[in-house]
Amino acid sequence: MISLGIESTAWNFSVGVVSEDEVIALEGDAYIPREGGIHPREAAQHHSEVAGKVLARIFEKVNPGEIDAVSFSQGPGMGPCLRIGATVARTLALKLDKPLIGVNHCLAHVEIGRWLTGAEDPVTLYVSGGNSQVIARRGGRYRVFGETLDIGIGNAIDKFARYISLPHPGGPEVERLAERGERYIEMPYVVKGMDFSFSGIVTHAMKLCDEGYRIEDIAFSFQETAFAMLVEVTERAMAYLGKEECLLVGGVGANSRLQEMLGLMCTDRNAEFFAPPKRYMGDNGAMIAYTGLLMMKHGIRTELSESYVKPDFRIEEVEIPW
Amino acid sequence: MVKVIMGGEAEVRIHDSFVEKIRIRKRYRIKELDDFLRRRRTISEARIISNARKHGVATPVILDVDDCRIVMERIDGEPVREIMNRDVSREIGKGVAKLHSAGIVHGDLTPMNMILKNGRIYFIDFGLSYYDERVEAKGVDIHVFYEALKADFDNWGELWEAFLEGYSEYGKFSHVLERFREIEMRGRYVDKSENRS
Numbered sequence: 001m002i003s004l005g006i007e008s009t010a011w012n013f014s015v016g017v018v019s020e021d022e023v024i025a026l027e028g029d030a031y032i033p034r035e036g037g038i039h040p041r042e043a044a045q046h047h048s049e050v051a052g053k054v055l056a057r058i059f060e061k062v063n064p065g066e067i068d069a070v071s072f073s074q075g076p077g078m079g080p081c082l083r084i085g086a087t088v089a090r091t092l093a094l095k096l097d098k099p100l101i102g103v104n105h106c107l108a109h110v111e112i113g114r115w116l117t118g119a120e121d122p123v124t125l126y127v128s129g130g131n132s133q134v135i136a137r138r139g140g141r142y143r144v145f146g147e148t149l150d151i152g153i154g155n156a157i158d159k160f161a162r163y164i165s166l167p168h169p170g171g172p173e174v175e176r177l178a179e180r181g182e183r184y185i186e187m188p189y190v191v192k193g194m195d196f197s198f199s200g201i202v203t204h205a206m207k208l209c210d211e212g213y214r215i216e217d218i219a220f221s222f223q224e225t226a227f228a229m230l231v232e233v234t235e236r237a238m239a240y241l242g243k244e245e246c247l248l249v250g251g252v253g254a255n256s257r258l259q260e261m262l263g264l265m266c267t268d269r270n271a272e273f274f275a276p277p278k279r280y281m282g283d284n285g286a287m288i289a290y291t292g293l294l295m296m297k298h299g300i301r302t303e304l305s306e307s308y309v310k311p312d313f314r315i316e317e318v319e320i321p322w
Numbered sequence: 323m324v325k326v327i328m329g330g331e332a333e334v335r336i337h338d339s340f341v342e343k344i345r346i347r348k349r350y351r352i353k354e355l356d357d358f359l360r361r362r363r364t365i366s367e368a369r370i371i372s373n374a375r376k377h378g379v380a381t382p383v384i385l386d387v388d389d390c391r392i393v394m395e396r397i398d399g400e401p402v403r404e405i406m407n408r409d410v411s412r413e414i415g416k417g418v419a420k421l422h423s424a425g426i427v428h429g430d431l432t433p434m435n436m437i438l439k440n441g442r443i444y445f446i447d448f449g450l451s452y453y454d455e456r457v458e459a460k461g462v463d464i465h466v467f468y469e470a471l472k473a474d475f476d477n478w479g480e481l482w483e484a485f486l487e488g489y490s491e492y493g494k495f496s497h498v499l500e501r502f503r504e505i506e507m508r509g510r511y512v513d514k515s516e517n518r519s
């Protein structure tokens with residue numbers, strides 16, 4: 001069985017093709033905002049402009065006739081961006097006369113992570129621009145055990161990066177700065193129950209910049225504080241659920257310090273830490289293709305009339321038959 | 323025999339008549355932050371446990387506190403998670419009403435942190451508790467409990483209803499409930515997506 005997947009929830013327009021055993025092809029084109037954060041309409045414009053080219057690159061490697069299903073990111077995400085992916089998917093499904101499968105974007109991050117790392121029943125920390133969630137399987141569904149009360153960790157880092165005029169994307173730049181940090185400056189550490197909040201750190205970091213603190217020390221303290229909050233909640237979910245695996249997914253998962261911290265936490269509680277290769281951590285079409293393939297194997301498909309996009313689609317809404 | 327429980331943030335040693343809660347070093351966070359968090363939480367937890375009892379909430383008696391260690395009375399009862407039902411959930415609601423009336427936000431209202439003994443619900447684990455008079459903080463507090471019920475029990479709907487019956491003893495009940503509904507809507511992708519632009 002071969003599944004093609006289209007990802008277009010936010011910054012990336014990406015198409016992947018997978019079989020049950022491997023990723024056959026993955027092509028994409030990232031939208032880079034001219035200034036500020038992601039503008040949904042500009043991003044959608046970008047996606048519609050590159051969609052044809054990206055698909056053409058895919059079909060250089062894969063014969064369209066081999067494809068058994070067309071999957072797409074149905075949500076959560078930015079409405080205008082989601083609609084581009086959904087339209088491309090519907091068109092392709094009709095043309096190839098193959099089933100259409102609407103996939104939950106967060107679920108796809110978790111499933112490709114499990115597939116590529118071999119993690120069986122992990123507590124997943126999913127960290128990206130707009131999302132920061134601690135997710136675990138409970139019965140026939142995934143549940144969110146903790147999440148941000150305001151902005152995603154990726155957006156928090158990006159906001160800070162823009163404030164100090166770092167080029168986009170800000171994450172890797174802030175990580176490099178943080179490596180040269182020498183002194184920890186106290187930051188608002190906000191964990192409420194299983195939820196966390198990052199806006200206080202962003203505001204505080206900006207204030208420290210204005211006051212002339214060393215930028216490397218601010219970046220270092222920012223990461224140490226924000227990541228400690230994420231690791232703490234992940235660990236508490238593992239303790240509470242008695243799970244012994246931890247999986248890291250999402251674009252911010254590429255940060256080596258965050259990986260190191262989760263790794264240490266797992267070592268100390270005799271748990272195993274898993275992280276997929278960088279390429280499959282951030283938004284990508286392969287994760288949609290793979291999750292679509294799982295769904296198809298379990299008889300799930302999305303009728304055209306049901307294929308509307310869901311900008312606020314929650315992972316809890318999806319029943320998991322596998 | 324001492325039973326040792328490795329919790330999310332502390333090592334809890336259960337002796338016959340007392341319990342030691344030791345906040346152990348977390349290697350994943352830098353020493354400055356780790357020391358700061360462990361000390362702050364130990365002191366604050368011990369204080370809030372005592373204060374809650376003064377306000378009529380069943381909590382263990384604090385026997386000693388030093389650095390990152392609390393020694394307290396052992397509550398030899400049944401874990402709420404194992405015996406949860408409507409009556410228990412209603413009693414929890416009453417307890418939370420008392421906590422909130424005293425300005426205490428528990429911060430980790432999950433069934434793991436409650437023990438039933440002699441018909442009373444004992445609240446433990448005030449490690450994430452703080453004082454806050456705002457409706458928002460209380461809304462978040464009961465939201466944690468709501469999420470825990472949903473995650474843990476198939477009949478979470480009726481358990482939540484019973485909890486609210488008990489919690490309605492709190493003077494600002496309707497305000498908090500209103501805020502709770504807002505929180506339930508918030509923290510969802512729709513709102514967060516605006517932050518991306």
Ligand SMILES: Nc1ncnc2c1ncn2[C@@H]1O[C@H](COP(=O)(O)OP(=O)(O)O)[C@@H](O)[C@H]1O
Pocket residue numbers: 327328329330331332333334336341343382394395396397398401434435437446447448449
């Ligand atoms: N005073 C006590 N009496 C009896 N059992 C306790 C007491 N304090 C803690 N425990 C047991 O230890 C577990 C962990 O303690 P807790 O204070 O919740 O630590 P953590 O912050 O690690 O969750 C509790 O869930 C409970 O089973």
Ligand SMILES: [Mg+2]
Pocket residue numbers: 329434435447
């Ligand atoms: Mg506890």
